[in-house]
Amino acid sequence: MALADELAKKQRSISVAEFFEKNKHMLGFDSPTRGIITTIKEAIDNSLDACEEAEVLPDILVSVRKVGGDVYRVVVEDNGPGIVPDKMPAVFAKLLYGSRFHQVRQTRGQQGIGISAAVLYAQLTTGKPTLVISRTDAKSPAHKMTLVIKTETNEPEVLSHEEIDWVLPHGTRIELEFKSSMAAKKKMLEYLKYTSIVNPHARFRVEIDDESFTFDRVSHDVPPCPVAIKPHPYGIELGVLKRMTAASDLPLKEFLIESFSKVGEKTALEICAVAKLDSKVSANKLSLEQLNPLLEAMQTVKIPAPSALQCLSPITEELIVKGMEKEFQLDFIKARTRPSSVFGGNSFIVEAAIGYGGKLPVEGSAMLLRFANRVPLLYQQGACAITSAVSGVNWKAYGVSQQGLPMGPVLILVHVAATNVPFTSESKDAVASVPEVEKEVTLALQELGRDLKMFLSRRDKSKEQEDRARAICSVIPLIAQKVGEIVERPAPDTSLIEGRIMRRVVLKKGSSAGKILIRVDNYTTKDQEMALYDISGDSAGDATVPPDFVTEMDGEYTKIWKRLLHSGDNFEVTYTGAGGGIVDLQGIAENLKVVVDLDV
């Protein structure tokens, strides 16, 4: 068959740049519209990671400007530690190159693809090289380069390189031009808003054509930079163990202690014993037949879970609640940071929050905010394990209707922080289905669901009570009127009764024989801080309780009594006067007070 020879001629290597040029949608460059967002996201991921490493409060400038036709210039500039000139070409113009891929710690970037994918997309759509400026300290000059990726080889090509003066003492600036459209402006601002919520220490200045936006920092503490740890023995795979042992000339016991986290002398010896291997044998002498029991022993022997504290950086319950409250003015909000957990040797922490009511839309599905390593996930919600975990919770049990996702004015936030987030693709839009992660999300939501249920049932109960009270109150004045007609007297004032039934603070002012009486009853179930204002021509010099404050203007006296009125208590004051004017309670919510001025 000559065919095999013929086919053989067509066989060839595919460079990773060629591969992703053809499959650019896998990198988040599905459409020109999305190109801008993906580029900004990748650049900001790098900036925030670098600032965290340098323990600098990030100050990031994002600029998107139309430069003609459908071509846009995107600029992202940070005050991070900068990149040494030698490394600039590969960092920006070589796919699969970076510092974070081989480290076991929480970082936003983890693949070494992101920003060079943007460079690839720019040169593909406009043919233009990418301009990069970087400076590592005030004593060195800044370096300015124009770069392209040689697609056939995935190697960087430096088109120009010069040293320049630059305003920033350290930092990095990238400028790309590509075909796009502004259709995604709303989504871009959404991305920045959510990024700012989960990175409260960062400041973003944004310029979109001629508009400016600032997302300011609300915290001045740089979150501690997650520390890289050694891999944990659980979840190591045979192929990796084989490679690790082959590269080590240490005796087995020392190899185990040196190479893995949480393995001390005792654990190492126990692993050797269970595997029936000599702890002094050189690691690189182990055969495949010996590696198999070694791996098994590493999974069997009880080893403490990896310490997530150092290598992970959760947002914390407090900051999540703060961020959500600021954005959505919710009636109910609760966050939960779960204890750390492990999948395939990777530490991870799930954080979740549920919000209810406030400005959330009453109709339609719940709003779901997904985050991974402090980066908002804006696309492919349907493909994400977070979504399926949310849909998998029985929300009806918590008093919320459900069609897949919960329905109604519900906001759900889920953050997965991991040393290696299992994304479904290089575009990092969705978390792959990992049972351990899904379980943690479910547990967090179930805990929060129970709190939500309690809130909703309390709310329903108080609503029910209020409905009943309202029904009664609507009848009382009619009864009073009827009674008045029968006994041929004016109908008695029933406000006090209504206030009592409705659990309100009732203020009543009346006059009788030249005496003015003011009385406040706290029928609510809570103690109330109140300030009673009485503004009239009376100076109330003989008041039974002297006011805490009196002032006169044009013959009008403002008299203020401030009190903490316990639930069930009342306050009364009498003075001689002509009455009239206005009376009010400050410090009591409008829907909690009833003011009855019988003296008008």
Add this chain to the structure above:
Amino acid sequence: MALADELAKKQRSISVAEFFEKNKHMLGFDSPTRGIITTIKEAIDNSLDACEEAEVLPDILVSVRKVGGDVYRVVVEDNGPGIVPDKMPAVFAKLLYGSRFHQVRQTRGQQGIGISAAVLYAQLTTGKPTLVISRTDAKSPAHKMTLVIKTETNEPEVLSHEEIDWVLPHGTRIELEFKSSMAAKKKMLEYLKYTSIVNPHARFRVEIDDESFTFDRVSHDVPPCPVAIKPHPYGIELGVLKRMTAASDLPLKEFLIESFSKVGEKTALEICAVAKLDSKVSANKLSLEQLNPLLEAMQTVKIPAPSALQCLSPITEELIVKGMEKEFQLDFIKARTRPSSVFGGNSFIVEAAIGYGGKLPVEGSAMLLRFANRVPLLYQQGACAITSAVSGVNWKAYGVSQQGLPMGPVLILVHVAATNVPFTSESKDAVASVPEVEKEVTLALQELGRDLKMFLSRRDKSKEQEDRARAICSVIPLIAQKVGEIVERPAPDTSLIEGRIMRRVVLKKGSSAGKILIRVDNYTTKDQEMALYDISGDSAGDATVPPDFVTEMDGEYTKIWKRLLHSGDNFEVTYTGAGGGIVDLQGIAENLKVVVDLDV
């Protein structure tokens, strides 16, 4: 800042094998369970592609066998053209290597990743190399190799290589061992069933532990192998055009004719004119400033769509209907192959089918079968553009209830055949959202939806008519009986009336004064092919219409009259005889006939 220098030390290249070892879920190796399916799928994709190229009817052996613990051996063997020994290492043990990535035609494999990903997964989970045997023709020996991928460099390593005798004159066999579980057996058989539906020319013999299954071919025609075509000018991107011109020393006009499909002399000159470029300028002399208008002209000038006929291989409406009918015994089934269309310079054809009723479950969502380039897509339904297109159709307008997907006994099949299927990730589970593709899916389903609506409304109407008829028919015998009582006669036979109302074929046999009368009335709306059987002691020698066939056994005569009975017509025969025996109509469905034998 010394930090930049420190960070620089950590910067390094990541080999594509390292990348996918860490992100193996992107290749469809999310879980051990899925590993087997992905491996079989990738191997079969290659086998079917190779057999198509060689114009051979594929005969594929799949074997999955537990070899101890949680380790399974997977074997896939084909009768394809084989692979020359030089190329075997890279084909199987180097990611991003293959013959189909750079071709513009419909193939199952298109990335050069699939099978080497399985090799990577095997060595990762068991440390075992992969065994490959291949032979290109009967005159050459077979070559047997054991291979691994050097992860750090993504280069193949040949551990052993020998020439061997082999039963097959040509073909390829691959044997891998990896950790897995048999949990996915059902899904595996499902995958093979669907693969066999859309590849009716292939035969699969399957051995799972000690069970055997065969999915036989139903067609003996090798589908024509799609022919590679040149790229179409529409959808070419600037970066690619820049690379193409740089590599060509032809004058611009000749470059355009040589490099693109559907560009002849006239079109080429028109492109040059619109771009205001000299048609004789050497392509590699063009500057970026000249390439921009050239690209624009290539998009503006009217050029015929690429001919999909050669480069695509749709399944065809007939074979889709055949395959679906065989599997699901449907009440309604209709398929549609749309005309070819283009996205970003790639030709594609959408085929769809809708089935209704039959053995489909009445409850729950519709069953959705997704295919791309004749490969079933089994995972990530929620992330697939096909799914969102199906959910986007307003099914209620076609009489089908809907909750996202249509609900009820509905089966939807969608096949996307393209020179480059835009998958969301390397695991090729889901089609990315491309508006052109989604639109074609929607149009196909809308066309089919209209047919389904007609079927459903006819069915509803005929059901309604039948209900009404049934109600009337249930009263007729009672009326007849009453009338009989009043006139003091036996109740008249009403079967004929009922048959007429119910639109049946009515067979009536009666006797009167030694004469036997048989009458058949076709009250249905269709012409009916019938065979009237009359089996009794009568020879019917004097029949008014002689039988088409008579036979005698033990004094019993079987007499058969075969007729095409038009709708509304009747058939009558009379003969002398004693009557008795049995009478029946063959060729008429049970629910369409009424047999009234008054002669029993």
